[in-house]
Amino acid sequence: MTQLLDYRQFYINGKWVNPTKANDLEVIDPSTEKAVAVISIGDKADTDAAVAAAKAAFPAWAATAPAERLAYVEKILDIYKRRAKDMARAISLEMGAPQDMSLDDQVDCGVYHIENFIAAFKDFKFVRPLSADTPDTMIAWEPVGVVASITPWNWPMNQVTLKVIPAILAGDTVILKPSEIAPLSSIVWTEIVDEAGLPAGVYNMVNGDGVGVGTQLSTHPDVDMVSFTGSTRAGVAITKAAADTVKKVVLELGGKGANLVFADADEDAVARGVRHCFYNSGQSCNAPTRMLVERPFYDKAVAIAKEVADATAVDIAHKEGAHIGPVISKVQFDKIQGLIQDGINEGARLVSGGTGLPEHLSEGYFVRPTVFADVNNEMGIAKNEIFGPVLAIIPFDTEEEAVAIANDTIYGLTNYVQTQDVERRRRLSRQLQAGMVEMNGKSRARGAAFGGVKASGRAREGGVFGLEEFMDSKFISGWAE
Template identity: 70%
Template sequence: VTLKCIPAMAVGCTMVLKPSEIAPLSSIVFSEIMDAVGLPAGVYNMVNGDGPGVGTQLSGHPDVDMVSFTGSTRAGALITKNAADTVKRVSLELGGKGANIIYADADDKAVKRGVLHCMQNSGQSCNAPTRMLVERPVYDQAVETAAEVAKSIKVGPADKEGRHIGPVVSELQYGKIQDMIQKGIDEGARLVAGGLGRPDGLNRGYYVRPTVFADVSNDMAIAQQEIFGPVLSIIPFDTEEQALEMANDTVYGLTNYVQTQDHAKANRAARVLRSGMVEINGTSRGAGAPFGGYKQSGSGREGGVWGLDDFLEVKSVSGWVE
């Protein structure tokens, strides 16, 4: 929300925010803050509603000059089509299927770091590293470590004290995740942690067991489709070229990750990977760096000066006044 609303208002736009109909509370709090600071009436507006109803009206309305959307690739495509009749600008931050390449010379904490990042926010992050590509000499150890880390992650209510992950956002999302876990089992991937159903001690709610599959091939559904849940696929590779080819072999291109102590290898990967962001050895992007992806992960960028540009027009004025 802040990566859209604040840049839009900073460059002088009036705007309408339509938050997620499933999780609108943070947007409501943001709206209360905007009201408290005394913005002129009509500069910032919020309208609640679902995508097919309110979202369709906003994206197709002739008085709306630009749409900035974060959500699924399917919804982003529908918004783009709906906006086409009025030829408005559309900026999209969509899905991802990030590859985390673990070379044999990666640091000792690389696998643990990757698992925790994948499971963060119960896996509901578009830039989660959900495919762990591991070089063959360290593959067995990586699988063992990943399983141990996943099994150690606690799951519970959001208001529970201590470190843990909470439920996923809805019954629909819970069902989709369960379906994908079943697909992984049916496709022959080796389940080494988690699996179907809720964690022990939780017999209600949308809680998902942190799940790790090993011996995954990159053409399996669990390696190609965004699951948006705490599910990790581990895939072995033998050569640098094979790893980079597999990392790029997806319709998504948001964030990819590289773990190696070889500077030249890291630089080669950063150049070859077809994604809007590449993070090396656990270092996240800095403040003011652009956030956004290639391919079906979206168009446009958020953050820094790039996040301002999407809300601006370019005008060329020539001539003179005597």
């Protein structure tokens, strides 16, 4: 039997410590369905110790000069870059991102976010006039306090860096609770932060599940803010749990992105949308999983989508190449298989993929890249966030109909528009109910925030907006001489 990696310790008050009570959990490699590591699930005593350390460290950390906090983050960035391959291996092992994608995208997005926070922080004015015309009234931005950062498994370093780094820069102290099914990357991350030498208690990490450590952090009277990324169901539970202590709650939740493809779209629009839907094995909250296609272009779009899906390779995470890997767990695999079968039962036309493992794979949580056509918004595959490589294609006849279909969802994270008509793009960007709208395959600029509306939560993560999320604003009069 292969020796499991032993990661049972937590990081509390600047030290690696043993859990107060034994409660082991095996970490499963989704490519092989085999256990590869063992962690501990935290107890209330572990949570309390981490919160106490963060609370004790807060006054001194909040009082440090911004330049000092910046220097620590710059050191974290340097070490993170040096440990990139270690991080990539951990992510491939814990959640199945193929090794090339893990290094180039999963790991590199952390570099991207840290660099953006550094750039925004250098220009940030913690005390500034309300306006040029009101020198007597000032805005002061101040740290919230003790922050619980609860992160998901699908883009682990994306979310860890979007929470921990702005909190540290803002002057907050942090307790990180990563996903218990993908904790290995956060252990590498904690090694990086430890090497950077932050004062004891500024950063802490406790593994645990949502019912246990997650709820303990959400209800703890000494936690001032919870920043959570995950399912809408869990976000609702956290909000309710946090209500009694009136703490700040910031949520980045699910999505069911609509990709509006008009007949005048560029020639790569459909293929680009399908690839984006399948990226990270469909495990992205901003994935364009509903492709709305203008009727004159519909049949051709379906044919292109089938071609791309049929050509999408699926294989284990521990190989080089541009394939997609498994989904995270058997629970997710079974859920996705059930939703694909529901789509078939509801009468959607299966164009590519379907249920079951790809033919060349006999183990692992691999989902066949799947495309449904002739879908309508009443079907479960159009309503539910599937979180797998499953695309639903829906026809529309008019711009107004497209907007109505796109907005007919509880979610509002990212929508997409593909058309050469500039005025139409601008019109649609304002009508679509979402925190982000991306058009013609163009990414948002550095420093733009990530976040949604409606049941996607209302977090704004990244850049100056992400810094402000981890601070409270204070308005002061009588400032002028």
